[in-house]
Amino acid sequence: MYNRNNLKGWLYLLPALAFISVFMIYPLIDVFVYSFEENYNFASQSYTGVGLYNYSYILHDPYFLQAVKNTFILVIITVPLSTGIALLISLALNSIKKLKDLFQTVFFLPYVTNTLAVGLVFMILFKKTAYTEGLINLLLNSVGISSVDFIEGPYWAKMFVLCFYTIWVVLPFKILILTSALASVNKDYYNVARIDGTSKLRIFTRITLPMISPSLFYLIITGFIGAFKAYSDVVALFGTDLNAAGMNTIVGYVYDMLYGNSGGYPSFASAAALVLFAIVLTITVINLLVSRKNVHYQ
Amino acid sequence: MKIVLEHLTKQFISRNSSSEIVTAVNDFDFEIPDGKLVGLLGPSGCGKSTTLNLICGLEVPTEGKIYFGDLDVTALPPENRGVGMVFQNYALYPHLTVRQNILFPLENLKGEQKLSKEVMNEKALEAARLVQIDTLMERKPSELSGGQQQRVAIARALVKTPGVLLLDEPLSNLDARLRLQTREQIRRIQKETGITTIFVTHDQEEAMSISDLIIVMKEGMMQQMGKPQEVYNHPANLFVAKFLGTPAINVFEGKILDHKVYIGEDAVMDTEAEDQDIYVGIRPEGFIPDRNGKFNCRFDRIETTGRDTSIVCHNDSCISDSDIRVIVDSDDELNNENGIIRFNLKPNKTHLFSKKDETVI
Ligand SMILES: Nc1ncnc2c1ncn2[C@@H]1O[C@H](COP(=O)(O)OP(=O)(O)O)[C@@H](O)[C@H]1O
Ligand SMILES: [Mg+2]
Numbered sequence: 001m002y003n004r005n006n007l008k009g010w011l012y013l014l015p016a017l018a019f020i021s022v023f024m025i026y027p028l029i030d031v032f033v034y035s036f037e038e039n040y041n042f043a044s045q046s047y048t049g050v051g052l053y054n055y056s057y058i059l060h061d062p063y064f065l066q067a068v069k070n071t072f073i074l075v076i077i078t079v080p081l082s083t084g085i086a087l088l089i090s091l092a093l094n095s096i097k098k099l100k101d102l103f104q105t106v107f108f109l110p111y112v113t114n115t116l117a118v119g120l121v122f123m124i125l126f127k128k129t130a131y132t133e134g135l136i137n138l139l140l141n142s143v144g145i146s147s148v149d150f151i152e153g154p155y156w157a158k159m160f161v162l163c164f165y166t167i168w169v170v171l172p173f174k175i176l177i178l179t180s181a182l183a184s185v186n187k188d189y190y191n192v193a194r195i196d197g198t199s200k201l202r203i204f205t206r207i208t209l210p211m212i213s214p215s216l217f218y219l220i221i222t223g224f225i226g227a228f229k230a231y232s233d234v235v236a237l238f239g240t241d242l243n244a245a246g247m248n249t250i251v252g253y254v255y256d257m258l259y260g261n262s263g264g265y266p267s268f269a270s271a272a273a274l275v276l277f278a279i280v281l282t283i284t285v286i287n288l289l290v291s292r293k294n295v296h297y298q
Numbered sequence: 299m300k301i302v303l304e305h306l307t308k309q310f311i312s313r314n315s316s317s318e319i320v321t322a323v324n325d326f327d328f329e330i331p332d333g334k335l336v337g338l339l340g341p342s343g344c345g346k347s348t349t350l351n352l353i354c355g356l357e358v359p360t361e362g363k364i365y366f367g368d369l370d371v372t373a374l375p376p377e378n379r380g381v382g383m384v385f386q387n388y389a390l391y392p393h394l395t396v397r398q399n400i401l402f403p404l405e406n407l408k409g410e411q412k413l414s415k416e417v418m419n420e421k422a423l424e425a426a427r428l429v430q431i432d433t434l435m436e437r438k439p440s441e442l443s444g445g446q447q448q449r450v451a452i453a454r455a456l457v458k459t460p461g462v463l464l465l466d467e468p469l470s471n472l473d474a475r476l477r478l479q480t481r482e483q484i485r486r487i488q489k490e491t492g493i494t495t496i497f498v499t500h501d502q503e504e505a506m507s508i509s510d511l512i513i514v515m516k517e518g519m520m521q522q523m524g525k526p527q528e529v530y531n532h533p534a535n536l537f538v539a540k541f542l543g544t545p546a547i548n549v550f551e552g553k554i555l556d557h558k559v560y561i562g563e564d565a566v567m568d569t570e571a572e573d574q575d576i577y578v579g580i581r582p583e584g585f586i587p588d589r590n591g592k593f594n595c596r597f598d599r600i601e602t603t604g605r606d607t608s609i610v611c612h613n614d615s616c617i618s619d620s621d622i623r624v625i626v627d628s629d630d631e632l633n634n635e636n637g638i639i640r641f642n643l644k645p646n647k648t649h650l651f652s653k654k655d656e657t658v659i
Contacts, residue, residue: 014453187387191356196403196458197377206402295391 034270042266054271058253063243064272067253071197073159074166074249075227083219084168086174091208094182104179111172118169119236126150126161150236158238158247165233170226174219181215182208213295221287228280231255250276299369299461299494301330301353306362308348311489323384324518326362335488337505337526338498340515341541341637346498349515350464353496354381366461377406379462382455382493384497386467388447392437396450397435400425425453426436428487447478452487465486467601482510502542506530514538531646533603536656539579539649545608545623545632550615552578559650562615566593566643575653577617581624582608584647591640595622600632611639 033076034040035054037047057063093103110118125135128149132138137147148154150161185208193203207271231251236241244250245258250272257269308324312318321425322345328335337344344640353364355376363372371379377441390399398424404413426432429449439447448468455463468484469477472561485508488495499505504562505512506526514521514529514537522534533539539547550561558565561578585593587609598621602608609624609632617623626632632639650659 068523184388186389188385188387189391192385192454193388193402195354195358195376195381195383196454197406198402199406199408202406207391212390 003191009204013136031273032268034267035274036252037267040267040270047267054267055275058268058272061268063248063256064250066243066246067250068275070159070247071228071249073160074230075224077163078166078227079220079223081163082170082174083216083223085167086171086178086219087216089171089175090178090182093179099246100148106174107175108172110168111176115236122161122165122237124216128152152245157247158245163236163251165237166227166230170223174223177215177219178212181212185211186234210296213291214297217291217295219285221284224283224287225280228276250279299330301462301494301496302363302365303330303353304330304363304365305543306349306352306359306364306544307360308345308352309360313479319572321518323352323359324576326520328513328520328523330494331494332494334510335485335495335497335508337509337512338515339502339505339512339541340497340500340521341526342500342514343520346500347466350383350466350496353381353462354464356591375431380458380482381464382460382461383464384448384451384455384466384468386470387479388439388451388471390447390450390454392439395436395438396426396431397422397441399439399450400454400457403454407458419626421457422453423636425457427472428456428490429453429483429612435444442474444472444518445480448472448480449483453482456487456491456493458465459491460493463493464495465495467500468499470501477504504542506542506641515543532658533649534658536577536579536651539651539658543581545582545625546618547579547581548616548622548624549618550578550580550613550616551617551653552650554650561593562613564593567648569659571650571659574659576659577651577653577656579649580643581653582649584644585609585626585641586644587624587626588642591642593643595639596639597634597639598635609639 036050036052038049038051038053040047069192080162089107093100095109096103123134126137127134128137128147128151133141133147134150136150142146150157152158187209190203193207198206220267229251230249234247234249234252238245238247241261242252243262254269254272254276256271257265303326306323307321308323310320310322312320324345326349338349340346341542351655352359355371355374358373363370364377365371381461389390394402397419399419404418404421407413407441423432423435427434429452430444431449431453434442434446434450439450442450448471452465452468465484469480472480481504484495484497497505497509509526511523512526512529513523516537522529524532524537530539530542533542540549552559552561552566554560554569554571554573556573557569557571559569559576560579566578595613600607600609600611606625607627609625609626611622611623651657652659
């Protein structure tokens with residue numbers, strides 16, 4: 001009986017398994033194999049040797065190192081900041097009574113807004129053109145600071161725009177998740193805490209945070225993974241020649257190695273992809289270990 | 299500490315858009331004596347929780363004052379009132395152990411009141427012992443039964459030795475047997491600590507069995523306050539009479555004519571009251587089967603549940619929701635001729651209420 005049910009279970013899983021095998025597991029193995037084959041060529045299906053040469057090459061490639069640096073800066077700045085800001089806004093939303101729905105909608109709007117429209121807003125804010133300096137520069141000028149070229153100027157200015165953009169894009173979803181997590185905390189906990197004379201800070205750290213920790217943890221994990229995979233936003237802001245702009249990311253590097261102007265190197269691309277995989281895996285495992293102690297599932 | 303409520307009123311703007319005003323607590327004006335266990339009793343939605351929330355300070359009264367002892371606490375925030383409260387769902391912090399839950403209120407103390415770790419642990423253990431959960435200190439609430447969780451909630455409410463303990467339907471999430479046990483525990487704990495305790499319930503039997511005093515309320519208004527047996531024996535109005543007692547009191551339409559009480563055609567007893575239309579309430583134990591009795595009912599059946607034998611019968615004047623229920627001794631001789639059964643009524647179990655305002659005559 002047990003075995004027959006088991007068989008039935010696998011049968012139900014079969015379509016999903018087939019898809020996952022063909023579109024995920026097989027390519028993964030393929031990439032893994034490519035990354036150890038020197039000078040692999042798609043067309044001729046040939047390679048010149050097996051070893052760690054590809055890894056050695058990319059780890060000495062200044063473009064790759066720049067991409068790793070950019071990605072890490074992006075991750076380290078945007079994940080904590082966006083989660084923190086989202087938490088602050090959610091707490092504020094949760095504590096107001098009037099117009100709560102209106103504000104919730106306003107904060108969620110960017111999420112359902114077309115990327116092109118968001119891009120346009122950023123153009124207006126930051127881009128220097130023949131006609132205008134961009135809104136931010138006008139503001140800077142008005143307090144006596146000279147204009148900065150945020151799109152083609154110094155590294156920190158470009159990084160600032162990228163982080164700003166990334167946080168802006170991920171904020172609505174995080175706010176949505178956190179406001180619903182906060183709203184689902186039973187009010188009686190707060191009532192008991194008030195009667196017991198618990199300070200606001202202690203209520204936040206000892207009750208609110210543990211109660212919403214599963215949602216928070218989910219946002220941090222997906223935030224890390226999302227930020228490590230950054231690419232399309234960077235292209236939208238700085239164009240396709242990211243290496244020249246000094247703004248490439250790891251995924252961007254992989255793409256360039258495959259299809260870019262300097263492309264045609266699947267072996268290097270595979271090695272870079274596996275380095276990214278290793279980084280994301282490590283960070284996620286660390287996250288999971290930390291969460292064991294601090295996340296409270298009910 | 300005695301609690302005095304002075305013309306206490308709480309109004310809400312109704313939540314469902316119509317924005318009509320709901321008076322959840324209407325002009326409460328009474329005193330709860332020091333050291334007593336008081337049962338606040340009434341049907342769901344009559345304002346019991348609101349009353350507790352006013353007393354503990356979670357709600358601000360629309361009008362009126364609250365005193366603890368001689369101290370006016372109306373404007374004091376909850377944390378300065380020295381109350382302990384147990385919520386219906388216990389509201390134990392799920393991520394903290396039993397010990398941490400009980401310690402929580404103590405850890406909030408600041409300044410001069412601040413306690414050392416040892417003293418806090420000692421107090422927590424003492425509270426845990428009082429409710430007999432001292433062997434479960436390292437468990438999480440999810441690893442406890444409903445009754446144990448309930449006791450943890452009481453321990454947490456008691457650990458700061460509050461002057462007033464408030465319990466909002468503390469037993470309604472427990473199964474029947476546990477409910478019986480736990481209410482005895484609450485009674486015992488209250489006796490041991492002597493803390494003035496208000497105990498909210500919609501279950502009249504619960505309130506009757508453990509309270510020193512009960513307060514019956516309906517739609518925000520206090521109906522009657524007194525010792526449980528007194529209120530049962532001398533209900534102030536038809537609502538109180540109907541709300542107390544299981545099986546419920548049997549209610550009939552009747553009238554008084556020439557100092558006789560009539561139910562239908564039957565003159566069932568004498569009275570001194572004036573002629574008027576009335577409701578007659580007769581407790582199930584207020585009937586004496588008698589071949590020559592004055593009150594005629596149509597016999598339906600006999601039911602035996604446990605130790606009680608009850609006669610179920612009909613009468614056209616009966617306006618109770620269910621049939622007439624009469625509890626008799628099993629050795630009472632039953633007279634049943636042509637489906638008619640006759641009773642005499644015990645005057646102390648028969649209550650007359652004015653038809654106009656439903657108050658007792
Ligand atoms: N915060 C509130 N806003 C509006 N109406 C409320 C609020 N709290 C309670 N009420 C209303 O007040 C009445 C009494 O409620 P409650 O005290 O909770 O009753 P009980 O505890 O006796 O069941 C109900 O009609 C309820 O709808
Ligand atoms: Mg209630």
